[in-house]
Amino acid sequence: MTNGLTDWLKEHFEIEFQRTELLDEAFTHASYVNEHPNQNLKYYERIEFLGDAVMQLAVSEYLFLRYPSLPEGKLSRLRAAMVCEDSFSKFAVECHFDQYIRLGKGEEKSQARQRPSLLCDIFESFIGALYLDQGKPAVDKFISQIVFPKIDLGWFDHLLDHKTELQEFLQQDGDVDIEYHELENDGPEHDKRYTMTVSADGELLGQGQGHSKKAAEQAAAREALIKLHANK
Amino acid sequence: MTNGLTDWLKEHFEIEFQRTELLDEAFTHASYVNEHPNQNLKYYERIEFLGDAVMQLAVSEYLFLRYPSLPEGKLSRLRAAMVCEDSFSKFAVECHFDQYIRLGKGEEKSQARQRPSLLCDIFESFIGALYLDQGKPAVDKFISQIVFPKIDLGWFDHLLDHKTELQEFLQQDGDVDIEYHELENDGPEHDKRYTMTVSADGELLGQGQGHSKKAAEQAAAREALIKLHANK
Structure with missing residues (x-):
């Protein structure tokens, strides 16, 4: 990726990817692949499929351990509030991921870069790429900086x-x-x-x-x- | 657990739990806890909440790596077919887990022990307990014996x-x-x-x-x- 993402991740999150092609895949939208048919590019959907499951587990595990007496129903509601488009799209913007998405021209014109559903996808695909490159401990470390502090900031107080x-x-x-x-x-x-x-x-x-x-x-x-x- | 589950797991799956109280929790239904109010027992729902997320990730990861060219939509359909009550209840019976559930008398009478929804829950709660006790590698090993061979046996051929x-x-x-x-x-x-x-x-x-x-x-x-x- 020549657009500065690797430097950004290193500088702000101390994350250094070994397999940078995973990052390329995670930040590339299908519309960009369609516009560059000869570059043999991959788009983020498969890696997002994985990242979604990684987030489900990481958040479940954190809540399970942090709230040892909370019944399952409340754990589920809290997880649903954390693992959702609204939260993830905000995390994506907080991490400046919106600036690094590779979009086709048509999508760019239609403001896809600000669309919460796309931002949510990109957050998940980044998590998928991080998991594949460095395993779950690296994901846990990253989301303990970005996701879990939101509990203490009161984002989910209506459920707690x-x-x-x-x-x-x-x-x-x-x-x-x-x-x-x-x-x-x-x-x-x-x-x-x-x-x-x-x-x-x-x-x-x-x-x-x-x-x-x-x-x-x-x-x-x-x-x-x-x-x-x-x-x- | 005095009912032979630990021996069964050791003999048939080479699994030895360090924290056997996790197994107790994973195999105990709320109706049993209600009938034994003075024993300070826990029932499986919290640990099942975790096990469900562990299975989602383990199956997602396996499918992602095994089918490197399958698009996200097909991966999702395949995961949904594998991570579901129908499959998990069959796995629970295959592993004889139905025999080890601690049920209240009323539930026992109403044949809860054969109910697919309960069997599915117990399979997930076992996975949650295994994850807590021994981490994801142990879960991956177990489900590579029980779950993934079903792909090669043709259980999901209609999707492949x-x-x-x-x-x-x-x-x-x-x-x-x-x-x-x-x-x-x-x-x-x-x-x-x-x-x-x-x-x-x-x-x-x-x-x-x-x-x-x-x-x-x-x-x-x-x-x-x-x-x-x-x-x-």
Whole structure:
């Protein structure tokens, strides 16, 4: 690939491909292959088929291990929210992958480069190529930078209950006394902002803000979990 | 697990679990847990969630590598035929897993032990447990004994074109002259049986039978592929 992708990956993700032809395949759209019939090019669909399955497993495994008490139904809903066009197309843009897609002229004109379905495909095909070139540990490392932090950034909070998660995390090794306290609230009555803290056995673990006490408690629990996971 | 599953796995599949509690979880139905509330048991659904994703990837990877020229659409149809309740429930019975499921009495009475959906779940949860205990290489080894040979046994022939596959396999390193010949046909006109051979550059590679020349050619190509893959 002469368009700078290999340098970009090396510089920003410390990823160096051995088989760069896999990257070529992963970033080439069928429309580009059709316009260059004599170059014996491959387009990304087969490698995306593989990458899709790699992402399913990598995300499943992460959720299974991170949430040891979450029932299967909730794990499935969380996985569905993470492994989807909406999320993957955002990851693709975050990684600047949109700039490196090889598109035919017609597709370029019709703004395919911004189309979420194509961006999602390219994210998956990149994952497929990385898996083939360097195996699952490299994929796990990459998505632990790009995908999993989104959980702590709150992308999937509507599906998560951080207070329950914190309780289960802290009580793995026995009973712990978890308490939430209101630190302050300000703003006018119709737009109050609460700040809550959470502590375990008297030790302050986190604090969070929200427009209700409940939302501020969830934010405090999320902050506590981030710290606890970082210190593990 | 005191019911002989660990011995069975060791004897028939050379699989020895380190964390046998994973096997307990994988073979325990929720109805059994409900009937034994004081034993702090887990049931298989979480581990099945993981096993499902492991199977998706393992089968995808196998198909991707085995059929280097098959387009994504055909790979997907083949995967869907392999990763499904019908196939997995048969694999579960073939491995005698049905005998080791821990079921509640009510479920036992309603013949849950023979129910394809439950058998499929148990096959997946076993795969999830094996993955957690021993990683993907152990899963790949197990399903290369149980799952992939079914391709060569013809389970998915309605989705495959062995003649095209043989041609692509043989022509990877350049042109090869592939010829099919009728060796014989017998039986009455309304029930003829054809025997066809296939050779490459004059070397006989396989023969096959069928009720039409076309079916016999497909069978011959399949036999040739089995031999070629075995000699790789």
